[in-house]
Amino acid sequence: MSIAYDYFxxxxxxxxxxxxxxxxxxxxxESVSGRTFKTLNPATxxxxxxxxxxxxxxxxxxxVAARRAFLGVWGNMRPAERGHILLRLAELMKQHSAELAELxxxxxxxxxxxxxxxxxxxxxxxxxYYAGWADKIHGDTVPTRSDALTYTVRExxxxxxxxxxxxxxxxxxxxxxxxxxxxxxxxxxxxxELTSLSALRIGELALEAGLPPxxxxxxxxxxxxxxxALVNHPGVDKVTFTGSPGVGRGILRGAAGxxxxxxxxxxxxxxxxxxxxxxxxxxxxxxxxxIFFNAxxxxxxxxxxxxxxxxxxxxxERLAARAKAxxxxxxxxxxxxxxxxxxxxQMTSILDYVDIGQREGASLVTxxxxxxxxxxxxxxxxFANVKHEMRISQEEIFGPxxxxxxxxxxxxxxxxxxxxxxxxxxxxxxxxxGRVQRFAKKAKAGTVWINTYGYTDVRLxxxxxxxxxxxxEHGTEALANFTEPKAVWMNLNV
Ligand code: NAD
Numbered sequence: 001m002s003i004a005y006d007y008f009x010x011x012x013x014x015x016x017x018x019x020x021x022x023x024x025x026x027x028x029x030e031s032v033s034g035r036t037f038k039t040l041n042p043a044t045x046x047x048x049x050x051x052x053x054x055x056x057x058x059x060x061x062x063x064v065a066a067r068r069a070f071l072g073v074w075g076n077m078r079p080a081e082r083g084h085i086l087l088r089l090a091e092l093m094k095q096h097s098a099e100l101a102e103l104x105x106x107x108x109x110x111x112x113x114x115x116x117x118x119x120x121x122x123x124x125x126x127x128x129y130y131a132g133w134a135d136k137i138h139g140d141t142v143p144t145r146s147d148a149l150t151y152t153v154r155e156x157x158x159x160x161x162x163x164x165x166x167x168x169x170x171x172x173x174x175x176x177x178x179x180x181x182x183x184x185x186x187x188x189x190x191x192x193e194l195t196s197l198s199a200l201r202i203g204e205l206a207l208e209a210g211l212p213p214x215x216x217x218x219x220x221x222x223x224x225x226x227x228x229a230l231v232n233h234p235g236v237d238k239v240t241f242t243g244s245p246g247v248g249r250g251i252l253r254g255a256a257g258x259x260x261x262x263x264x265x266x267x268x269x270x271x272x273x274x275x276x277x278x279x280x281x282x283x284x285x286x287x288x289x290x291i292f293f294n295a296x297x298x299x300x301x302x303x304x305x306x307x308x309x310x311x312x313x314x315x316x317e318r319l320a321a322r323a324k325a326x327x328x329x330x331x332x333x334x335x336x337x338x339x340x341x342x343x344x345x346q347m348t349s350i351l352d353y354v355d356i357g358q359r360e361g362a363s364l365v366t367x368x369x370x371x372x373x374x375x376x377x378x379x380x381x382x383f384a385n386v387k388h389e390m391r392i393s394q395e396e397i398f399g400p401x402x403x404x405x406x407x408x409x410x411x412x413x414x415x416x417x418x419x420x421x422x423x424x425x426x427x428x429x430x431x432x433x434g435r436v437q438r439f440a441k442k443a444k445a446g447t448v449w450i451n452t453y454g455y456t457d458v459r460l461x462x463x464x465x466x467x468x469x470x471x472x473e474h475g476t477e478a479l480a481n482f483t484e485p486k487a488v489w490m491n492l493n494v
Contacts (some may be wrong), residue, residue: 018049020196022058022220023203025065026213031221032057039196042109042340043331043375049107051196054221059188059229062217066159066186067235069214074186075156077212083134086181088209089202090127093120096205100198102332104170107197109376110294111336115170123174126458130178130478137183137479139486149490154483156184157261158237161230163223163251164199165243166192166342167297167398172265173199175458175473176240181215183482188217188236190227192243194342196220223247234258240481241265242299245467263471263481265299265463267396268424271417272302272453273407273439276310278429282451284315287402288322290427290453292380295341296350296400299468300425302453304386304393305404306413312406316384319402320366323380328371340376341399347376350399357383357392357403368401388416396422410435418444424464427453446472 021028031052039049054062069075074082093100101115110119139152162176169191180187191199196218203218219226227247231239231254241251242265255262272290274283290302307315328338341347347370354368368381378400386393386403393403407413417426417439426445428436440448446464449455456462456474463472471481 017047018197020049020051020200020220022052022054022062023200023216023218024058024062025217026207031055032061037193037221039107039194040343041106042342043106043377045374045376049197051200051220054190054219054226056225056229058219058221059226059233062188062219063159063230063233063235065214065217066188069212070156070158070186073212074215075184079135079137079184082182082184083131085210086127086131086134086178089206089211090124090131092205092209093124093127093202096201100170100201103201104195104198105331107195108166108169109331109340109342111331111333111339113334113336114294114339119168119171122456122458123171126171126174127178129458130182133179133479134182137483142487144489147491147493149492151488153486153488154183154479155486157482157484158185159235160185160187160482161233161236161239162187162189163227163230163239163241163243164189164191166195167294167299169195170198170202172242173202175462175478176242177202177216179473179478180240180482181211183479185238185482186215186217188219188230190223190230191218191220193220193222227251228254231255231260232257236260238262238482240473245469248469261481263463263473264469265471265473266467266469267398267422268299268301268464268468269304269394269396269420269422270300270302270425270427270445271304271306272427273306273413273417273429274308274311274315275413275428275430275432275435276308277431278311279431279451280311280314280318283429284318284322286427286453287315288319288326291402292323292326292338292400293454295339295378296380297341297346297398300447300454300456301398302427303397303402304416305402306407306416307404308413309406309408312404316365316382316404319404320382323366323382326380328377328379338380338400341378342376344376346399347378350378350397350401353392353395353397353399353401354381357386357390357401360387360390360392362386362390362392362403388419394420410438414439414442418442421467422464423466424468425449
């Protein structure tokens with residue numbers, strides 16, 4: 001049964017509680033167990049949707065549907081036609097921008113201005129980019145012997161499990177979905193249980209765009225049930241995951257059963273390094289945005305600001321001033337810059353880290369407290385006098401908390417920047433082009449920003465190493481993730 005949705009139009013905020021079902025084989029259906037779960041607006045703590053909760057039996061249904069579509073309609077469709085359907089979906093997303101932004105803002109507690117400026121345009125750009133690739137994924141003829149024709153073709157890997165976190169549900173979901181579909185794979189998607197709504201809406205729009213039933217199946221539910229069932233399912237050929245290192249480790253173990261391909265985008269503890277010849281105004285402005293954007297719930301957040309000893313005091317002061325000036329509040333207000341964190345659990349964990357930092361001897365210059373008693377708001381926190389070895393300098397807090405660490409020279413900066421288990425991103429600020437290039441060369445990071453911070457673009461590879469995972473999303477790298485090369489030998493002498 002399909003449900004008609006009037007997404008919040010002309011209604012007071014949070015007055016409408018949505019009722020959402022699983023999306024399997026082109027149909028909205030109840031979960032096999034009949035169970036449901038609730039999702040809250042983190043800004044108000046009000047229930048905004050009741051969602052059917054998937055389990056192993058629902059995963060089974062979704063994988064069967066995805067396999068059927070892979071072997072049938074999607075696998076046999078002309079690649080150009082696949083591209084056209086994806087472009088139609090991008091068009092529909094543009095037409096439904098206001099609704100999608102509202103949905104994402106409420107479900108993930110994001111300021112609406114940030115969704116309209118960042119999450120939604122990036123998701124649409126990603127989809128448009130990969131739609132263009134759909135009919136351009138080809139192999140090569142490779143000269144080997146004079147009596148043979150030898151060539152390669154690139155085939156889709158098959159059924160892909162897409163497992164998404166709650167910090168950028170729409171954007172990160174599309175980072176995975178768009179290349180998988182463009183390559184001819186079919187998908188079972190598991191959104192994070194805290195943020196299933198935008199994925200379910202994209203699934204509906206995809207059907208409207210002409211995506212055949214079974215190509216995109218969406219099974220919301222708990223990670224340890226739905227995610228685990230997908231990871232262990234012999235009918236799934238690949239898992240693409242963004243989330244925490246702990247879950248990533250479990251996914252690698254589960255995927256070993258049928259040697260699934262795996263790509264993992266995990267956490268970070270990125271360093272943003274400010275030398276004493278940097279443009280301090282630009283550097284501290286970007287450093288504040290680099291940690292406080294999305295309330296610090298960003299894998300590449302510049303959660304460690306490394307400042308040269310000559311400018312250390314000034315960097316701390318400027319960061320604290322910027323933190324205090326950030327406009328926190330109603331996520332529907334277009335002037336709000338800082339929203340709540342995603343959940344009570346996340347809020348408690350972040351506040352625990354604020355305590356840990358103080359107990360370790362770091363100085364809390366500003367912020368680090370719950371604001372109000374409705375919504376999971378935390379005032380942006382700046383820690384000074386942070387030592388490299390402290391837990392707040394080594395562990396991912398995933399909240400609006402920055403550790404400012406002093407360094408004395410280039411070698412010291414590099415040692416501290418590279419001194420965590422993570423390896424995702426790094427930033428460096430200096431007017432000395434030799435110095436920034438030496439840093440870029442030696443930084444342990446999948447992305448290095450020079451005199452800027454935080455940009456991503458679907459045309460550039462994205463990912464890390466170590467506890468930040470492996471594999472790259474974006475660009476042509478993602479096409480390799482979802483295709484398998486095949487070599488063909490043909491004897492010319494028969
Ligand atoms: P998480 O690992 O708890 O959850 C991520 C997803 O995995 C969710 O959909 C969850 O339901 C699912 N999951 C949970 N247990 C599972 C299991 N046993 N098997 C399969 N799936 C399971 O992480 P989160 O709390 O959603 O997100 C925060 C973390 O994600 C942070 O550590 C952050 O750094 C990381 N992250 C990384 C990137 C990146 O690009 N590298 C981007 C965003 C978030």
